[in-house]
Amino acid sequence: MSDSKAIFLKDATVNAADGDQRAFIRKALGGYYTNRDLQKARYRDWERARDAASMAKWSAVNDLANVLEKFTANFERNGGVVHWARDAAEARAIILKIAEDNKAKAIVKSKCMTSEEIHLNDALEKAGYGVVESDLGEFIQQLRGEAPYHFVFPCMHVKREAISELFTKHLGTAPTDSPEELTMIARRHLRQLYVDADIGITGANFLVAETGQISITENEGNARLTAALPRIHIALSGIEKVINHLDDLSVLLPMLATAGAGQPMTCYNTLYSGPRKKGECDGPEQFHLVLLDNARTRLLADPEQRDALHCIRCGACLNVCPIFKNIGGLAYGTTYQGPIGSVITPHLRGLKQWNHLSGASSLCGACTDACPVRIDLHHHLLHNRRNAAKESPTLFDRVFHHGFNFVIKRPWLFATGGRIFRATLPLLQKLPIPYMGAWMKTRDLPKAPASSFRDQWKNDHV
Amino acid sequence: MRISLFVPCFVDQLTPQVGLATAKVLKRLGHEVEFRSAQTCCGQPSFNSGQWDVAREAAIRALGVFRGAEVVVGPSGSCVAMMRQFYPELLKGTPHAAEADDLASRTFEFSEFLVKKLGVTDVGAKFAKKVTYHDGCHALRELRLKEEPRQLLRAVKGLELIESEEGETCCGFGGLFSAKFPMISTAMVQVKGGALARTGADYVVSSDPSCLLQIGGWLSREGKPILPLHIAEVLANDA
Amino acid sequence: MSDARSDIFARIREALKVKAPKPHLKGEPAPGKTSAVAKPWLPEGGETADASLTILAEQLAKLKAVLIRVPDHAAAAKAVADLSSSKGWKKVAYHGHPLTRPIASALTCETWEADASFDKQKLEGCDAGLTTCEAIVAQLGAILVSSASSGGRALSILPHVHVVVAETCQVVPDLGSSLALVQARHGKDMPSMLSFITGPSRTGDIERILVLGAHGPKELYLVLVG
Numbered sequence: 001m002s003d004s005k006a007i008f009l010k011d012a013t014v015n016a017a018d019g020d021q022r023a024f025i026r027k028a029l030g031g032y033y034t035n036r037d038l039q040k041a042r043y044r045d046w047e048r049a050r051d052a053a054s055m056a057k058w059s060a061v062n063d064l065a066n067v068l069e070k071f072t073a074n075f076e077r078n079g080g081v082v083h084w085a086r087d088a089a090e091a092r093a094i095i096l097k098i099a100e101d102n103k104a105k106a107i108v109k110s111k112c113m114t115s116e117e118i119h120l121n122d123a124l125e126k127a128g129y130g131v132v133e134s135d136l137g138e139f140i141q142q143l144r145g146e147a148p149y150h151f152v153f154p155c156m157h158v159k160r161e162a163i164s165e166l167f168t169k170h171l172g173t174a175p176t177d178s179p180e181e182l183t184m185i186a187r188r189h190l191r192q193l194y195v196d197a198d199i200g201i202t203g204a205n206f207l208v209a210e211t212g213q214i215s216i217t218e219n220e221g222n223a224r225l226t227a228a229l230p231r232i233h234i235a236l237s238g239i240e241k242v243i244n245h246l247d248d249l250s251v252l253l254p255m256l257a258t259a260g261a262g263q264p265m266t267c268y269n270t271l272y273s274g275p276r277k278k279g280e281c282d283g284p285e286q287f288h289l290v291l292l293d294n295a296r297t298r299l300l301a302d303p304e305q306r307d308a309l310h311c312i313r314c315g316a317c318l319n320v321c322p323i324f325k326n327i328g329g330l331a332y333g334t335t336y337q338g339p340i341g342s343v344i345t346p347h348l349r350g351l352k353q354w355n356h357l358s359g360a361s362s363l364c365g366a367c368t369d370a371c372p373v374r375i376d377l378h379h380h381l382l383h384n385r386r387n388a389a390k391e392s393p394t395l396f397d398r399v400f401h402h403g404f405n406f407v408i409k410r411p412w413l414f415a416t417g418g419r420i421f422r423a424t425l426p427l428l429q430k431l432p433i434p435y436m437g438a439w440m441k442t443r444d445l446p447k448a449p450a451s452s453f454r455d456q457w458k459n460d461h462v
Numbered sequence: 463m464r465i466s467l468f469v470p471c472f473v474d475q476l477t478p479q480v481g482l483a484t485a486k487v488l489k490r491l492g493h494e495v496e497f498r499s500a501q502t503c504c505g506q507p508s509f510n511s512g513q514w515d516v517a518r519e520a521a522i523r524a525l526g527v528f529r530g531a532e533v534v535v536g537p538s539g540s541c542v543a544m545m546r547q548f549y550p551e552l553l554k555g556t557p558h559a560a561e562a563d564d565l566a567s568r569t570f571e572f573s574e575f576l577v578k579k580l581g582v583t584d585v586g587a588k589f590a591k592k593v594t595y596h597d598g599c600h601a602l603r604e605l606r607l608k609e610e611p612r613q614l615l616r617a618v619k620g621l622e623l624i625e626s627e628e629g630e631t632c633c634g635f636g637g638l639f640s641a642k643f644p645m646i647s648t649a650m651v652q653v654k655g656g657a658l659a660r661t662g663a664d665y666v667v668s669s670d671p672s673c674l675l676q677i678g679g680w681l682s683r684e685g686k687p688i689l690p691l692h693i694a695e696v697l698a699n700d701a
Numbered sequence: 702m703s704d705a706r707s708d709i710f711a712r713i714r715e716a717l718k719v720k721a722p723k724p725h726l727k728g729e730p731a732p733g734k735t736s737a738v739a740k741p742w743l744p745e746g747g748e749t750a751d752a753s754l755t756i757l758a759e760q761l762a763k764l765k766a767v768l769i770r771v772p773d774h775a776a777a778a779k780a781v782a783d784l785s786s787s788k789g790w791k792k793v794a795y796h797g798h799p800l801t802r803p804i805a806s807a808l809t810c811e812t813w814e815a816d817a818s819f820d821k822q823k824l825e826g827c828d829a830g831l832t833t834c835e836a837i838v839a840q841l842g843a844i845l846v847s848s849a850s851s852g853g854r855a856l857s858i859l860p861h862v863h864v865v866v867a868e869t870c871q872v873v874p875d876l877g878s879s880l881a882l883v884q885a886r887h888g889k890d891m892p893s894m895l896s897f898i899t900g901p902s903r904t905g906d907i908e909r910i911l912v913l914g915a916h917g918p919k920e921l922y923l924v925l926v927g
Contacts, residue, residue, distance in 0.1 A: 012646055016649040022649065026653075028909040031905075049742045051726040054724040054726070055724065058723060058724055063717075065713045068710075077889075078891075086709060134916065136915055153906065160907055179912050182907055187916055195825060213891065213895075219905075220915035220916045221858050221916040221918070222916040225917070227854065228854035228859070228894075229859075247877055249876070250875065250880055254743065254744065254876065264763075264764075264842065264899065265843050267899050268898060270895065271894070271895040272893065281816040281852060281853040282854050283848060293712065297709065297713055298716075300717065301712075303720065310724075322631055322632050359642060360639070374725065374726075385512030389512030389514070397511055404507065404516075405508065405520065411500050414471070414502040414503075421475065441648075442683060443679030443680045443683055446679070449478055452478055453473060453482065453497075454474055454499055456478055457482075
């Protein structure tokens with residue numbers, strides 16, 4: 001068993017048994033479902049909108065080289081600097097070098113999952129820079145020393161009392177149980193940090209090839225501040241974020257907000273085309289964009305699952321996923337949690353170590369229905385299972401399925417085996433048979449009937 | 463119409479009454495019903511476990527079993543989805559591809575067959591009980607069946623249909639998933655089973671016997687006063 | 702060693718040698734670029750100017766943004782002055798523009814034309830920022846500001862209150878129209894920042910409970926003239 005699987009099983013077992021925490025997560029998501037349905041109802045045809053959104057991403061991803069070339073040419077024409085990183089280490093080195101070249105001290109970040117993927121904060125802190133996450137959820141997680149629980153709602157699992165305690169401990173503020181007051185504490189604390197920071201680091205939701213702009217979606221205004229006040233702006237983005245046309249955003253931005261957060265539009269959707277222009281009164285002097293591969297091209301090379309690169313990181317698949325809701329985001333041990341994480345992590349980090357996430361699914365398909373860009377998520381879990389079985393089959397699976405196949409190939413053996421199974425079921429239930437015992441621990445099996453359907457049918461139809 | 467029954471392997475062995483009820487309803491509507499005894503398992507457990515080579519063998523065998531059948535009807539959204547959606551995927555690019563597509567086009571889930579193919583919603587059933595309906599995920603999302611079973615249930619004399627919270631939430635069965643990840647599967651059935659029990663219905667009805675195995679197993683263990691029942695059993699009841 | 706850029710492009714070209722199927726679509730293939738065409742499946746933006754204004758008012762109300770409709774510029778100045786005195790603003794920064802200057806000069810509190818001499822510390826101390834905008838999107842209740850129309854990047858986000866002054870003719874039905882409009886207006890010389898502001902700053906990060914004014918303005922006013 002891989003280490004990551006052992007940790008997953010342990011954490012999932014603990015979390016799945018924590019009824020209070022599970023109820024808390026379900027309650028937290030309750031408002032999302034209501035708002036999402038209200039917003040979706042405003043679409044004159046949500047399914048057609050999904051068509052358009054998925055085609056916008058499909059056409060860019062399947063022409064990635066050309067679209068990226070066009071984007072970077074336009075981005076550079078606007079005065080930005082493009083950096084290319086094959087992997088996480090290269091991306092970290094590029095960002096560290098920019099900081100060093102500019103004698104930076106303080107760095108403020110807005111929410112960027114790609115930076116979690118490359119473990120950027122660790123690298124910056126080790127190099128002696130002060131790094132502050134400015135998104136409220138990320139700020140709380142940074143203080144907790146914990147990875148984000150959900151890649152859109154990073155601290156949705158933390159109760160207000162715990163946040164109050166955390167702020168008292170780290171910021172010296174008086175305890176409060178008001179989410180509003182807690183938010184204001186963070187607001188006041190972070191304000192001066194934006195003003196003092198030399199570098200602002202953001203992610204990017206879309207890279208617009210036609211105009212060379214990057215699009216950043218957020219609710220709090222922290223990304224706006226991060227890209228406005230420090231003298232250097234660094235954006236970090238996966239190469240798959242590119243889209244062809246500015247107009248594609250007229251579909252993608254509202255759908256991202258509706259699918260992911262139940263909003264008509266996220267509060268701030270901002271397009272940056274470069275550093276401060278001549279005649280503009282503020283904005284950074286330098287604008288760097290780090291474009292990251294980090295195994296995305298490996299996923300690209302799999303035409304069956306290439307559509308996973310359409311992902312706009314809205315989080316809708318997590319919000320509807322019964323696995324996510326019952327085991328929580330941290331149990332995954334991945335940068336990207338939930339169904340999309342279970343699909344792409346084996347490609348990004350290795351199938352053998354991470355296939356268990358594809359196995360840990362009832363394949364209910366709620367994720368696929370929720371995906372605004374029509375990624376075939378739950379079928380890709382099946383594809384990962386198939387690929388893993390081929391690449392590194394487990395002994396149990398080989399014995400079990402070939403044995404099962406031996407039986408079902410022979411109807412007489414199936415019938416006889418069934419007869420024996422039914423007759424001995426009361427006994428079998430008492431034996432410590434792996435898997436069956438696990439099933440029986442929380443559920444009863446029906447009482448075995450005296451005769452099977454095929455026997456009864458035969459008697460009726462002789 | 464001559465209808466070939468597709469009886470899931472565990473229905474055959476554990477809940478034969480579901481298969482018998484399916485046949486009873488179809489016969490009552492004036493159709494000829496056959497059961498080809500060479501059928502066993504559709505191969506879904508192996509397919510879902512990634513053992514596609516094994517599943518492919520099961521699929522090819524099923525093509526043989528149902529060769530020449532006018533229509534194939536099964537009382538399980540999950541097993542029908544296997545034949546209809548996944549056989550073509552498994553056999554794509556093989557010499558069996560065309561036959562897989564052909565079988566898929568002739569295979570129907572029971573409630574779907576009644577409503578969509580036969581155009582029947584009232585099968586003359588009586589059942590004076592409070593019932594809540596559980597959508598199996600395969601029926602709901604692979605076969606896109608939601609209204610069909612409800613139309614059938616609403617037409618049953620005396621039956622009161624109550625919708626539950628967590629209406630489209632998975633019960634957590636997922637085949638071998640329920641045994642390989644029992645803690646997650648149990649957490650899921652707690653959510654789903656709890657919602658079903660809160661409706662106050664006498665029965666939880668579904669078109670998927672595998673979901674009923676999971677839900678019924680949990681309800682029984684928890685001592686909840688609501689029983690699992692397959693939709694075919696409800697529709698077969700005419701007394 | 703080859704450079705990262707050419708390596709990545711080589712990987713992409715290699716990967717794309719095998720084609721991927723198109724997504725399973727529900728309808729006819731969706732058209733690619735449709736700037737000028739309303740997308741009849743998105744939320745409605747209004748077929749007429751009046752319809753758009755109705756939708757805009759509904760959307761802004763749901764977003765907890767305040768719409769103040771006034772008949773003329775004098776009334777706009779009075780409305781903002783009333784707001785300022787009722788809220789007790791002491792310092793207001795504004796973007797120098799024919800729409801905003803008369804309003805600023807009617808204010809009794811301290812005012813400051815922020816784009817003339819940007820100072821982030823001073824701006825942080827302002828109670829409100831007064832700007833114009835590029836366009837207003839009825840469909841979503843979004844106000845499109847830019848570094849050109851709003852006195853740079855910070856004025857519309859750093860002060861605790863944001864007041865936007867616009868004319869009704871700046872209201873466009875949908876997002877696509879607003880993007881087409883800025884493309885036509887600025888061509889290849891886009892302002893370095895364009896931002897759709899959809900309601901006051903907000904967060905749901907604590908227990909998914911909505912709180913306004915996370916980092917950006919807690920209050921957003923749209924003063925619509927005409």
